[in-house]
Amino acid sequence: MKLVDIETVETGQTLGKTIFSSNGTVLLSKGVQLTVYMISTLKRLGVTTVYLDNPMYRDIPEDEVLNDETKRAVIHLMSETFESLRSGKAFNTKAVSQTVDEMLDEILKNQNMLVQLSDIRTEDNAMFMHAMNVCMISCLLGLNMGLNMIQLKELAIGALLHDIGKIGAPEEQEGRMHHAWRGFELIKNKREYSLLIAHVAFQHHESVDGSGAPRGLTGDDIHTYAKIAAVANVYDNLIYGTDGEAPLLPHEACERLNAMSGTRLDHEVLIQFMRIVSIYPNGISVRLTNRQIGVVVGQHRGLPGRPVVRILNKDGDEAVGFNEMDLAQHPTVFIESVLS
Structure with missing residues (x-):
């Protein structure tokens, strides 16, 4: 799943993470295809970001402490x-x-x-x-x-x-x-x-x-x-x-x-x-100091600022062969910015 701004969500995209109502029931389930009504309802409820399902990122661990x-x-x-x-x-x-x-x-x-x-x-x-x-x-x-x-x-x-x-x-x-x-x-x-x-x-x-x-x-x-x-x-x-x-x-x-x-x-x-704490959580997009762009896909306990990043090509697609850079192994490369 990948975190995106609610304003960029389009009809037909798939929700990547369950959203709960105020009494603990499920408001929208993970895996549902979003409609115009659903998107407008989320905006009305004050939702600003959502996780979307994407085949490129389905293997990214959610690493949730609570299920x-x-x-x-x-x-x-x-x-x-x-x-x-x-x-x-x-x-x-x-x-x-x-x-x-x-x-x-x-x-x-x-x-x-x-x-x-x-x-x-x-x-x-x-x-x-x-x-x-x-x-x-x-x-x-x-x-x-x-x-x-x-x-x-x-x-x-x-x-x-x-x-x-x-x-x-x-x-x-x-x-x-x-x-x-x-x-x-x-x-x-x-x-x-x-x-x-x-x-x-x-x-x-x-x-x-x-x-x-x-x-x-x-x-x-x-x-x-x-x-x-x-x-x-x-x-x-x-x-x-x-x-x-x-x-x-x-x-x-x-x-x-x-x-x-x-x-x-x-x-x-x-x-x-x-x-x-995870300073750069799984699913967020980042730009590295070597000018490469990627998505955070893994963490290191004790090294919160050195996650594993899956590198994307210039078109925003996953690089061939799951090209991942473990920043714990690349001490001269840093996260320059988080992308919206």
Whole structure:
């Protein structure tokens, strides 16, 4: 599959990746031929890019940490959780714990895969996708940082629920009305949960230099779980775009994160994050410094900036014989730019 701008999609092209609705059901399935109505509906739902199927790229591994079934379950759970809160009811803590257990099982199996946020987000499913991604990234970070299973589950539940204070809250929040404080209040009295879980929601907007909210905590006063969730939260927001900002490409988002090291975000957590993220995800088109153009088809854990690139000829077709350049083996060749 190959990532393309929605404005370039033509009728009859084949969708390369499933798109989910707000309650976890399938909105459009991978493999469906796109119609004019489907394309216009995706645009109306706020979709800006899609993955298309292409015979040239069918062998490119998707390298998904979570499979589609798990994603559907998580999105459905978050939809039900947020709906319960909107109606003034308690959310189902047992269901959250069970879903987190399923996520952790899958994350443990795929812990050597790099983070590649390739799911297509709509205006309706954005909050649920965000919660899922922050949880998934946080768990991978926690594994990299040596957390045990009890700690990983606390972190995972806190990361999945980090934004529940936003439900029913006003747009502008200060002090005890900040959504982080509201989230803390919603979670802390759940007897099934450790108080540390509530502190993920409470502290994920704190900054290590004291400029964060809602309490202006600094350094070691911020729990490690919250420092981890903060990095995951900011990265996902940068990739998909929030508060009117345009979405960034992964390498651009990583540069922005590094600029926040020691101020907004914890330096040590960022070091670990750069070891688990794919700066140039599979399926994107790139131009190399040797002037060749290609599509990223493979990754190296620990070398996020040195993927495997399938070289295309001047007409944009795959070069004869699957000519691939492993940038880990070509230290003088770099990715010059990402092509739209």
